[in-house]
Amino acid sequence: MGALPVGSPAPDFSLPSAQGREFQLAAHRGRWVVLYFYPKDMTPGCTTEACEFRDLSGELENLGAVVVGISADPISRHQKFAEKHGLNFPLLSDSELTVAKTYGAFGEKNFMGKKSMGILRTTYLIDPEGKVARVWEKVKAAGHAAEVVAALRELLAQR
Numbered sequence: 001m002g003a004l005p006v007g008s009p010a011p012d013f014s015l016p017s018a019q020g021r022e023f024q025l026a027a028h029r030g031r032w033v034v035l036y037f038y039p040k041d042m043t044p045g046c047t048t049e050a051c052e053f054r055d056l057s058g059e060l061e062n063l064g065a066v067v068v069g070i071s072a073d074p075i076s077r078h079q080k081f082a083e084k085h086g087l088n089f090p091l092l093s094d095s096e097l098t099v100a101k102t103y104g105a106f107g108e109k110n111f112m113g114k115k116s117m118g119i120l121r122t123t124y125l126i127d128p129e130g131k132v133a134r135v136w137e138k139v140k141a142a143g144h145a146a147e148v149v150a151a152l153r154e155l156l157a158q159r
Contacts, residue, residue, distance in 0.1 A: 003104040003122060003135045010035075010126040013099045015070065015092040018078035023068060023090050026130070032065035033126040034148055036139075037105035039119045041073045041081035041091075045141040049121070052145035054087050063152050064128070070094050070105075071119055094119075125151060 004010070010033075014024040025033065036053070038046045053060075053067050060067055067089040073081075078091040092099075097119070100106040105122040108115055121141065125134040125148060134151050136144070 003137050004124070004132050006132050006135060008132050010124065010130050010132050011102050012130075013102070015094055015099060016075055017090040017092050018075055018082050019090060020075075021090075023092050025126070028066055029130055030128050032060075032063065032128060032133075032152060034060060034065055034067045034123065034152075035070065035103075035126060036068070036121075036123040037070050037100055037103065037119050038121055039109075040071060041077045042084075045121070046071070047081075047085060049139070049141035049144055050081070050087055050091075051085055052141075052143070053089065053148075054085065056145045056149055057088050059149055060152065063149070063156060065125075065152055068092060070099060072097055072100070123148060125155070127155070 012026045014022050017023045040046055057067050070092045072094055075093050082091055094100050097106050100119050105120050107120050109118050121139040123136040123139055124132055127133040133155055
């Protein structure tokens with residue numbers, strides 16, 4: 001299954017966060033949501049991506065958006081990752097991979113010639129009405145957060 005198409009409703013979900021609260025997508029209706037799936041805490045690419053979202057989270061918030069990261073890592077690992085890098089947005093644990101599969105962010109990966117199944121680096125920009133506004137598949141971590149900010153600015157200019 002591939003990514004959800006632009007314009008389709010973003011499926012609701014509820015997952016535990018590193019802050020000890022449940023995050024429910026529907027509770028954020030009325031705001032833009034940057035939902036990014038990443039493979040694993042504490043790895044170079046995932047750290048780069050998370051830190052860039054951290055650094056641009058104020059700008060995203062000023063544009064009316066909330067940032068949320070999702071991986072299969074347990075809450076305890078998310079807490080260490082968030083603490084170590086001063087992450088200022090929720091990290092959600094999708095240990096059963098239910099949400100990743102629903103959003104088409106789980107599948108075969110090829111790393112250094114080795115194939116495996118796992119979370120695919122994928123980002124969704126969900127509009128205030130709860131519809132998919134943009135999708136990025138096969139994301140390159142460095143510079144991605146800035147791409148998301150630019151896309152959100154572009155979409156806001158069209159409204």
